[in-house]
Structure formats: structure tokens, C-alpha cells
Amino acid sequence: MKAPSASPSAPVTSPPRSRLRSLALPALLFVALAILPLAALAASAGYVLDLFTRVMIFSVAALSVDLLIGYAALVTFGQAAFVGIGAYAVGILSSHGITDALVALPVAMTAAGLFALLTGIVCLRTKGVYFIMITLAFGQMAFFTASSLAPYGGDDGLTLADRNTLAGLALFGRPLVFYYVVLAVLIASYALCRSLVASRFGRVLRGTKENALRMTTLGFRVYRFQLVAYVIAGMLSGLAGFLLANATEFVSPAYMSWQRSGELIIMVLLGGIGTLHGAIVGAAAFLLLEEWLAGFTEHWKMIFGPLLVLVVVFVRGGLIGIAAALGRAVARRFGRG
Amino acid sequence: MAEPVLALRDVRKQFGGLVVSDNVTFSVAPGELHAIIGPNGAGKTTLINQISGVLMPDSGTILFGGRDITRLGPPERARLGLARSFQITSVLPGFSALENVALAVQARSGSSFRFFGDAAGETALNEPALAALAEVGLADRAEVPAGHLAHGEKRALELAMALVTEPKLLLLDEPMAGTGREETARLIGVLRRLKGRFAMMLVEHDMTAVFALADRISVLIYGRIMISGTPDEVREDPQVVAAYLGDELE
Numbered sequence: 139m140k141a142p143s144a145s146p147s148a149p150v151t152s153p154p155r156s157r158l159r160s161l162a163l164p165a166l167l168f169v170a171l172a173i174l175p176l177a178a179l180a181a182s183a184g185y186v187l188d189l190f191t192r193v194m195i196f197s198v199a200a201l202s203v204d205l206l207i208g209y210a211a212l213v214t215f216g217q218a219a220f221v222g223i224g225a226y227a228v229g230i231l232s233s234h235g236i237t238d239a240l241v242a243l244p245v246a247m248t249a250a251g252l253f254a255l256l257t258g259i260v261c262l263r264t265k266g267v268y269f270i271m272i273t274l275a276f277g278q279m280a281f282f283t284a285s286s287l288a289p290y291g292g293d294d295g296l297t298l299a300d301r302n303t304l305a306g307l308a309l310f311g312r313p314l315v316f317y318y319v320v321l322a323v324l325i326a327s328y329a330l331c332r333s334l335v336a337s338r339f340g341r342v343l344r345g346t347k348e349n350a351l352r353m354t355t356l357g358f359r360v361y362r363f364q365l366v367a368y369v370i371a372g373m374l375s376g377l378a379g380f381l382l383a384n385a386t387e388f389v390s391p392a393y394m395s396w397q398r399s400g401e402l403i404i405m406v407l408l409g410g411i412g413t414l415h416g417a418i419v420g421a422a423a424f425l426l427l428e429e430w431l432a433g434f435t436e437h438w439k440m441i442f443g444p445l446l447v448l449v450v451v452f453v454r455g456g457l458i459g460i461a462a463a464l465g466r467a468v469a470r471r472f473g474r475g
Numbered sequence: 476m477a478e479p480v481l482a483l484r485d486v487r488k489q490f491g492g493l494v495v496s497d498n499v500t501f502s503v504a505p506g507e508l509h510a511i512i513g514p515n516g517a518g519k520t521t522l523i524n525q526i527s528g529v530l531m532p533d534s535g536t537i538l539f540g541g542r543d544i545t546r547l548g549p550p551e552r553a554r555l556g557l558a559r560s561f562q563i564t565s566v567l568p569g570f571s572a573l574e575n576v577a578l579a580v581q582a583r584s585g586s587s588f589r590f591f592g593d594a595a596g597e598t599a600l601n602e603p604a605l606a607a608l609a610e611v612g613l614a615d616r617a618e619v620p621a622g623h624l625a626h627g628e629k630r631a632l633e634l635a636m637a638l639v640t641e642p643k644l645l646l647l648d649e650p651m652a653g654t655g656r657e658e659t660a661r662l663i664g665v666l667r668r669l670k671g672r673f674a675m676m677l678v679e680h681d682m683t684a685v686f687a688l689a690d691r692i693s694v695l696i697y698g699r700i701m702i703s704g705t706p707d708e709v710r711e712d713p714q715v716v717a718a719y720l721g722d723e724l725e
């Protein structure tokens with residue numbers, strides 16, 4: 139019998155330095171996003187502001203996908219439906235003259251959360267490929283429902299008269315203000331997800347991803363934890379939908395298409411799954427690459443598709459993984475010299 | 476006599492035409508270490524699966540602390556105080572040894588629907604976890620990912636995870652399987668120290684371990700309990716020796 143070498147009262151938190159380092163990349167990301175408008179203004183390119191507003195909105199949706207796939211092993215192929223529901227909440231309310239964010243935002247998130255709860259109760263009874271297919275099926279259901287909403291534009295979608303007001307103030311109408319509102323939402327969403335995955339709740343999700351049978355026999359009713367995670371992710375996507383409707387001043391069934399759900403998964407894989415900030419990097423890389431290639435050649439999709447496949451297949455850990463590997467290589471070089 | 480911790484009454488389970496539990500009736504008394512022995516394929520793991528709720532019996536009843544748990548699922552049974560280990564090591568490979576055990580503590584202490592606060596830094600979870608790791612001799616391996624532990628260490632880790640839930644009954648499915656001679660001796664020592672703290676049901680092929688530890692032994696052959704008795708009674712039963720112990724005790 140070995141003598142116990144660590145006394146039970148020894149502190150067992152990860153050393154603060156490694157925790158600081160793990161927050162360095164996301165912090166850098168947010169600072170870059172915060173100062174980007176200054177550069178954009180200097181170059182008087184308003185479209186850069188719009189583009190990055192879009193990047194941040196899709197980052198919020200991609201975060202919710204990473205929460206499910208990266209931490210709970212729930213491969214959701216219908217996440218765009220929640221984005222669409224959030225967007226439609228804004229559009230439908232606005233078409234009835236209700237244009238304040240103080241109403242639209244809670245309605246958007248509640249509607250998405252409710253849809254997540256009702257569909258989650260069904261989806262989470264299945265596993266693996268069946269889960270993927272059934273989330274896809276519910277996503278398509280939402281898509282066709284939106285397409286058939288004749289009073290709200292049907293297939294063509296619905297144009298908003300204006301962006302939402304905030305407590306009566308037309309703040310969202312000013313691109314720079316809206317940009318920073320979206321940035322604040324993104325940072326808050328990231329902080330929420332970060333806290334979630336480290337909490338007791340998140341540990342149960344991560345444990346279920348590792349070995350669900352073990353978790354069950356330890357006494358965890360894993361279904362309940364997964365359902366709560368599914369609802370949280372749905373609400374987060376609904377939040378992204380609220381922002382998206384305001385950014386584009388337009389809502390359409392296309393927001394809910396399965397291609398959009400697939401793109402969200404690709405963003406997460408591209409950036410680096412199970413890292414959270416990878417979702418932001420992935421959303422940025424995806425949308426910027428798309429933008430750049432589209433300006434470059436009209437056959438951009440023929441380059442874009444294979445390129446994504448290459449990155450996802452050959453770079454385990456995504457772009458974040460590449461960055462980390464480069465960081466280690468640099469550290470080794472300087473460490474030696 | 477005190478009420479048994481666990482009592483099985485006519486538990487029957489069939490896989491197709493194969494009867495794997497043939498009207499099994501037996502009980503485990505408080506504090507008792509009850510060993511189940513029997514040849515490969517006798518239905519020992521299937522029995523543990525039915526007791527822990529992973530499989531449902533076709534008929535019969537399972538009482539735990541006098542309460543009928545036959546239709547409860549695994550989490551509900553775990554919450555009543557039933558812990559188990561698996562024949563094929565079942566830990567969370569990506570979690571550190573400490574986090575594996577801390578998670579088991581978490582299963583018993585308060586709600587896990589807490590969305591804020593760093594679980595890895597909770598002393599209320601880590602202290603009992605470290606104590607249990609020390610108890611099974613893994614104190615200095617706390618930070619190692621469970622997937623990187625040696626086979627014997629994983630078995631010890633499973634034991635620590637079960638311990639920390641302070642079970643009323645611990646089901647052990649071949650804890651010594653695949654461990655070396657030294658590890659086996661160490662695990663026997665650990666189990667001996669745990670004896671009496673809670674009841675245990677030990678399924679094991681290692682007869683040295685079984686006869687060193689068991690208060691009572693049941694012999695399971697083709698899903699049927701052939702005999703239940705003290706180690707001496709079982710050792711001397713001619714039927715058992717003929718059917719099973721003959722080769723095992725060589």
C-alpha cells in the first residue's frame with residue numbers, strides 16, 4: 139500500500155497561470171473585434187462593419203452549436219430553426235407594430251426556447267445518427283411552416299419597416315452602435331457558455347459525452363441535463379436570430395434551411411470543436427472566406443467547398459488547433475534560444 | 476435477523492432461447508461480502524446488470540432495503556445507494572482521476588443543476604474525492620487523465636468512484652480481472668479494509684480473492700444458483716468441485 143502523498147486538504151484548482159493563458163486567445167479576439175470599427179471608419183468602409191456584425195451574430199449561433207456538439211455530444215442538425223424562430227419573432231411582432239427590443243427580444247428567446255423544449259423532449263430519446271436525423275426533420279418542419287406563413291410573406295419572407303427600438307430609442311439604426319451592441323451580446327454569450335461548461339452542470343454534460351452509461355449508473359439522469367442544455371442552446375440561437383433580423387431588416391424561411399444548420403456545424407469544426415472561441419474563429423473564417431472568394435470568382439463555391447473539407451478533415455482541432463500548434467512551436471524556439 | 480440489503484426473488488431473464496437467470500433467489504445481508512462465482516457465461520454480469528437497472532428482468536422481483544426496485548432505472552437505483560463497477564473498465568477517459576471521483580461525489584452532494592461556479596475548484600467535491608483516491612492508493616495519480624492510467628489503476632479508480640458515493644451496496648464485477656499478481660493483492664487489501672462499511676456483492680474468477688474476502692459464496696451455473704453457503708461449505712461441496720472449482724483451484 140502506498141502512503142497517500144497528497145493530503146486531502148491540498149488545494150486542487152488548476153494553476154491560475156494556465157487559466158489566464160486559456161483566456162488569452164478569446165480576450166485577444168474580443169479586443170480585435172472592439173477596435174475593428176476604428177480601422178473600418180478610417181477606411182470609410184461601412185460594409186466591413188456590416189460584415190463583422192454578421193460574423194458576430196453567426197458566432198453567437200455557432201457558440202450554441204459548439205455547446206451541444208462539443209460539450210454534450212449532441213450533434214444537432216437543426217440549429218438554424220432556432221435562429222429563424224428568433225428572427226421571425228422580430229418580423230411578426232414588427233408587422234403588428236410592436237417594434238421595441240424590450241418585447242421582441244424576450245419573445246424571440248422564449249419562442250426558440252419553447253420550440254427547443256418541445257422538440258428536445260422527442261429528439262433526446264434518440265441517439266447517434268437518429269438524433270441527427272430527427273433534429274434535421276424538426277428543422278425542416280420549421281422551415282416549411284415559415285414558408286407557408288402567407289400573412290408573413292411565405293416563401294418570399296418579410297421586410298421589416300425598421301430595426302427595433304430599445305426602450306423607445308432608435309439605437310440599433312446607427313451601425314456603429316448596433317455593432318457594439320452585437321459585440322456585447324457576443325461577449326456575454328461567450329462568458330455564459332464558458333461558465334456553463336466549467337460548472338457542475340457542464341461537468342455532467344462533459345461526463346455524459348465521455349461515457350453515458352457510467353453517468354447513469356453514478357445516479358445522473360442524463361436526459362434532464364441534455365434537455366436543459368438543448369433549451370439553453372435554442373435560446374442562444376433565438377438570440378442570434380433576433381440580432382440577424384435587426385441586422386438585415388428582413389426575415390425569410392431561408393434562415394431556417396438545413397444548409398444553414400450545416401454551415402453552423404462547419405463553422406464549429408472549422409474553428410475547433412469543444413473550445414467555444416473556436417466557434418467565433420470558425421464563423422469569422424467561414425463568412426470572410428465566403429465573402430472574399432465570392433468577390434474573386436463567380437465559381438467560388440467550387441473552391442470554398444473542397445477547402446472546407448480539407449481543413450475539417452486534415453486539421454484536427456480546426457484553426458484554433460493550428461494556432462495552438464504554431465504557438466507551441468514558437469514557444470519551443472524561444473524557450474531554447 | 477436483520478432485513479437483507481438486497482433480496483432477489485425468482486429473478487428470470489432470457490436472451491432468446493437462452494435462460495441466463497433461472498429463477499435466481501438470494502440475498503445480501505447488511506455488511507456482508509457476498510461473492511458470486513461461476514464459469515464464463517454463467518450469467519453473473521447479467522445478474523449485476525439487472526440489480527443495477529441496466530437490464531430489466533423478465534419476471535421476479537428485486538428488493539433493495541425492503542423496497543421493490545424491479546422497475547426503477549439505473550439513476551434512481553444509484554440514488555438509493557446502489558453503486559457498481561464494470562467488468563470492462565468504465566471510467567471517463569478524458570477526465571483526470573480526481574475529476575472522475577469528484578463527479579461521483581457530485582452525484583450525491585446537492586443539485587448538479589448549478590450553472591455557475593467552477594466545479595473543478597469545489598473543495599466540497601475535491602476533498603472526499605482525494606480521500607477516496609488515497610484509500611485506493613491513487614493519491615499521487617490524481618491529475619492524470621483516467622485514459623492514461625494503467626489497467627490496475629483504472630480498476631482502483633472505479634473502486635474509488637463507487638466508494639465515494641457511500642453506497643449501501645456495492646456491486647463489483649470482476650474487479651481483479653486483468654490485473655497482475657501485485658495489483659490483485661493490493662486490491663484485496665483495499666476491499667478487506669472496506670468490508671463491513673457497506674454490503675458488497677463480488678463477482679470474481681480469482682479464487683484466492685474470493686476465499687480471502689467472502690462471508691458467503693453463491694455458485695451460479697447456467698443461470699441457476701447451485702449452492703449458497705460459507706466459504707468452507709462451498710469449498711467442500713462435491714457438486715461444486717465437480718462442476719466448477721475442480722479446475723479453478725488447481
Ligand SMILES: Nc1ncnc2c1ncn2[C@@H]1O[C@H](COP(=O)(O)OP(=O)(O)OP(=O)(O)O)[C@@H](O)[C@H]1O
Nearest residue numbers: 490493495513514515516517518519520521522562
Ligand atoms: N445482451 C445480450 N444479448 C444476448 N445474449 C447475451 C447478452 N448478454 C449476455 N448474453 C449471453 O448470456 C450469457 C451470460 O452472459 P454474462 O455476461 O452474464 O456471463 P458472465 O457469467 O458474466 O460471464 P463471464 O465470466 O465471462 O463474465 C452468455 O452466454 C452471453 O453470451
Ligand SMILES: [Mg+2]
Nearest residue numbers: 519520521562
Ligand atoms: Mg461477466
